[in-house]
Amino acid sequence: MERTPIAKAINAGLRAAMERDPRVLLMGEDIGRLGGVFRVTDGLQKDFGEHRVLDTPLAEAGIVGTALGMALRGYRPVCEIQFNGFVYPAFSQIVTQLAKLRARSRGRLSVPVVIRMPAGGGIGSVEHHSESPEVLFAHTAGLRVVYPSTAHDAYWMVQQSIASADPVLFLEPERRYWEKGDVDTSLAPGQVAPLHRARVLRPGSDATLVAYGPTVKLALDAAAEAAREGTELEVVDLRSISPLDVDTVAESVRRTGRLVVVQEAPVFHGAGAEVAARIQESCFYSLEAPVKRVGGYHLPYPAARVEEHYLPTVDRVLDAVEQALAA
Amino acid sequence: MTDAAVGPARARGEEMVQLLDATGARREHPGYDVHLEPDEALDVLRELVLLRRLDAEAEALQRQGQLGLWAGSRGQEAAQVGAARALRRQDHVFPSYRDHGFLLARGVDPLHVLSLFRGVDHGGWDPVAHGVHPYTLVIAAQMLPAVGYAMGVQRDGAVGTGDPGRDTAVLVCFGDGATSQGEAAEALNWAAVYNAPVVFLCQNNQWAISEPVRQQSPVPLHRRAEGAGMPGVRVDGNDVLAVLAVVRAAAERARSGGGPTFVEAYTYRMGAHTTADDPTRYRDAAEVDAWRERDPIDRFRTHLRALGVLDDAAERAIQQEADAFAERLRAGVPQMPDPHPASMFEHAYAEPHPQVLAERDEFLAAWARHEQDEQLGSTVGGDR
Ligand SMILES: Cc1ncc(C[n+]2csc(CCOP(=O)(O)OP(=O)(O)O)c2C)c(N)n1
Ligand SMILES: [Mg+2]
Numbered sequence A: 001m002e003r004t005p006i007a008k009a010i011n012a013g014l015r016a017a018m019e020r021d022p023r024v025l026l027m028g029e030d031i032g033r034l035g036g037v038f039r040v041t042d043g044l045q046k047d048f049g050e051h052r053v054l055d056t057p058l059a060e061a062g063i064v065g066t067a068l069g070m071a072l073r074g075y076r077p078v079c080e081i082q083f084n085g086f087v088y089p090a091f092s093q094i095v096t097q098l099a100k101l102r103a104r105s106r107g108r109l110s111v112p113v114v115i116r117m118p119a120g121g122g123i124g125s126v127e128h129h130s131e132s133p134e135v136l137f138a139h140t141a142g143l144r145v146v147y148p149s150t151a152h153d154a155y156w157m158v159q160q161s162i163a164s165a166d167p168v169l170f171l172e173p174e175r176r177y178w179e180k181g182d183v184d185t186s187l188a189p190g191q192v193a194p195l196h197r198a199r200v201l202r203p204g205s206d207a208t209l210v211a212y213g214p215t216v217k218l219a220l221d222a223a224a225e226a227a228r229e230g231t232e233l234e235v236v237d238l239r240s241i242s243p244l245d246v247d248t249v250a251e252s253v254r255r256t257g258r259l260v261v262v263q264e265a266p267v268f269h270g271a272g273a274e275v276a277a278r279i280q281e282s283c284f285y286s287l288e289a290p291v292k293r294v295g296g297y298h299l300p301y302p303a304a305r306v307e308e309h310y311l312p313t314v315d316r317v318l319d320a321v322e323q324a325l326a327a
Numbered sequence B: 001m002t003d004a005a006v007g008p009a010r011a012r013g014e015e016m017v018q019l020l021d022a023t024g025a026r027r028e029h030p031g032y033d034v035h036l037e038p039d040e041a042l043d044v045l046r047e048l049v050l051l052r053r054l055d056a057e058a059e060a061l062q063r064q065g066q067l068g069l070w071a072g073s074r075g076q077e078a079a080q081v082g083a084a085r086a087l088r089r090q091d092h093v094f095p096s097y098r099d100h101g102f103l104l105a106r107g108v109d110p111l112h113v114l115s116l117f118r119g120v121d122h123g124g125w126d127p128v129a130h131g132v133h134p135y136t137l138v139i140a141a142q143m144l145p146a147v148g149y150a151m152g153v154q155r156d157g158a159v160g161t162g163d164p165g166r167d168t169a170v171l172v173c174f175g176d177g178a179t180s181q182g183e184a185a186e187a188l189n190w191a192a193v194y195n196a197p198v199v200f201l202c203q204n205n206q207w208a209i210s211e212p213v214r215q216q217s218p219v220p221l222h223r224r225a226e227g228a229g230m231p232g233v234r235v236d237g238n239d240v241l242a243v244l245a246v247v248r249a250a251a252e253r254a255r256s257g258g259g260p261t262f263v264e265a266y267t268y269r270m271g272a273h274t275t276a277d278d279p280t281r282y283r284d285a286a287e288v289d290a291w292r293e294r295d296p297i298d299r300f301r302t303h304l305r306a307l308g309v310l311d312d313a314a315e316r317a318i319q320q321e322a323d324a325f326a327e328r329l330r331a332g333v334p335q336m337p338d339p340h341p342a343s344m345f346e347h348a349y350a351e352p353h354p355q356v357l358a359e360r361d362e363f364l365a366a367w368a369r370h371e372q373d374e375q376l377g378s379t380v381g382g383d384r
Helices: A006-018 A045-050 A060-073 A086-097 A135-138 A151-163 A214-229 A246-256 A273-287 A304-310 A314-326 B006-011 B038-063 B076-086 B100-105 B110-120 B143-155 B184-194 B222-228 B240-255 B285-292 B296-307 B313-335 B342-347 B354-375
Strands: A004-006 A024-028 A053-055 A076-080 A112-121 A144-146 A168-173 A180-183 A198-201 A205-211 A232-236 A240-242 A259-266 A292-296 B092-094 B169-177 B198-204 B234-237 B260-266
Touching: A004 A006, A004 A151, A006 A024, A006 A045, A006 A076, A006 A151, A006 A168, A006 A180, A006 B100, A024 A045, A024 B240, A045 A053, A060 A076, A060 A086, A086 A314, A135 A168, A135 A240, A135 A273, A144 A151, A144 A214, A151 A168, A151 A180, A168 A180, A198 A214, A198 B222, A205 A214, A205 A246, A214 A232, A214 A259, A214 A314, A232 A246, A232 B110, A232 B354, A240 B169, A246 A259, A259 A273, A259 A314, A273 A292, A273 B076, A292 A314, A304 B342, B006 B296, B038 B076, B038 B100, B038 B110, B038 B296, B038 B313, B076 B100, B076 B198, B076 B240, B076 B260, B076 B296, B092 B143, B100 B110, B110 B313, B143 B169, B143 B184, B143 B198, B169 B240, B198 B222, B198 B240, B222 B234, B222 B260, B234 B240, B240 B296, B342 B354
Parallel strands: A024 A053, A024 A076, A076 A112, A112 A168, A144 A168, A205 A232, A205 A259, A259 A292, B092 B169, B169 B198, B198 B260, B234 B260
Antiparallel strands: A004 A180, A144 A240, A198 A232
């Protein structure tokens, strides 16, 4: 157990996967010599060489398209997209090829590519660096989409994603890269939670807060605040957007009767909408109040000096909780 | 002195257009020439100096926490000032994100650039009034729109009329790294297929963040033009006269209906990629020092001194203007008001969108509660 920032935990997870399997390769812009703009791949090119850690030309379609080709040849490429807003040149390769090749070949072809991408805002950056595009990918059949919120999960989930036979979009909460957490690296593979299992991080009986990625900490902060006022909120970290572990959420909601989903992405057509729909289908008679959603607005991500008003805050979460409790 | 960049380039049979060598001595070129009247020459120097000053001030403002980020143009002044000088009022520029020289040249208040890097907006200038598109941060994403704009120019009949006030060129800026994007290849192809009036200005500053240009392409970048079917020229990007001459010819060709040209301005990014970058992790100080010898402003200054166009009084006048310019930036940036939070709900759509309107109402209601709570000295229900 060591206190490790999320960025370093991912680095350690990549290193472990590369040591275990010589077919694991890293590809991306500035990931070698520089170690990535967030230093997530720091030192890996030095230790594994340029054949396994590729500083690629500046072309995302190229990164994902060639990764797919290498996967056909038995490699397990892990692509880094430098920032969330720069994935779109690769969108065609991801959606039309990577996601569909298994189905198109009736299972004869396997493309175990991982695409790592920092996501979410709150870092005071310029345009295209703070977006939360997870549902564009979650809406694409054939892809798995995961989003760890803690260093421990980041360490294990990146390895599980690499081991997956399916392509995985691995989102990294960029504003949390330097937040430290305990990482238990000593677990045997069987002891690690399955990649797509949600996790209850804080038990509570009054309402359930569902969050993922960067909003998990927010949900925990809100729960701590609520506890001071005597309200006990249960916090569930989804960890995976596709597939969605509805059972874990439903089990919680059956006990609390109330649900608030917190995400950074726009609420409109967002992951929270899917959670809300599934929960009303599976536990309609346990619900005491309509499901509330807190998240970004249906707007282009605003300029840095306004972003604090766009992002969900503890107060907005508590407002929603209050409304759920009042219903 | 031998020219560090010209040497190896020559060895590969690559010519680079130069009208001033690194020492500031005037060179002849069979294909290109340019003559500046003394006043205009001093004005070019003035623009070079102001652009460098903008960079220095912005870097300092970033360090003081007044800007979130800064992407500097230091070292690339001649490429930008020279190219901008080749344009006419009706021409249109599609910049990337460190093309501040084009904005100054086209009369944009530099505070409108700094507001972007402060995080106040995405660039405050009027793209139509100044003929400068908003900065594009997605690498190469401005290239196809620039070609499309040029196709619009063609359809307006604003090409090849011979009227110097009407014929229009479109200049698009991009970096060496950008040439790797698929869209860059598409843009060259489209421009060539439609014979669009475009000048592709590639500022090859040798680096794309930490990646040297050889990791983007094994062939000199201007040779991309050949495959696309347009002329490609490599110009010394630290030679403001050569850039002016080459881009002027390319823009004239575009305006006259001759079609697109690819210009590779061979230059160097003297500073970090942005203030968030640490170039000591990937490049040697010796390389930077070698390029410092090729400084675009010193070179032009030496030339003007030799011509007798620049004397101490003129130099002082420029420095005084630069000081006043800097003072204005230092005073203006900290005073920039933050936008009203609700302003983010503006302009996402031209026509009403019910969900956005509902979200805005909800936001405003929460905001009003927050303001009220503030007055009551409480933070309950507020944003922070
Ligand atoms: C599509 C896309 N991918 C990645 C990035 C991240 N990024 C920003 S600048 C840059 C390097 C650009 O190099 P170059 O084109 O040479 O321009 P320069 O910064 O040197 O002016 C990268 C990779 C981006 N902005 N857009
Ligand atoms: Mg460059």
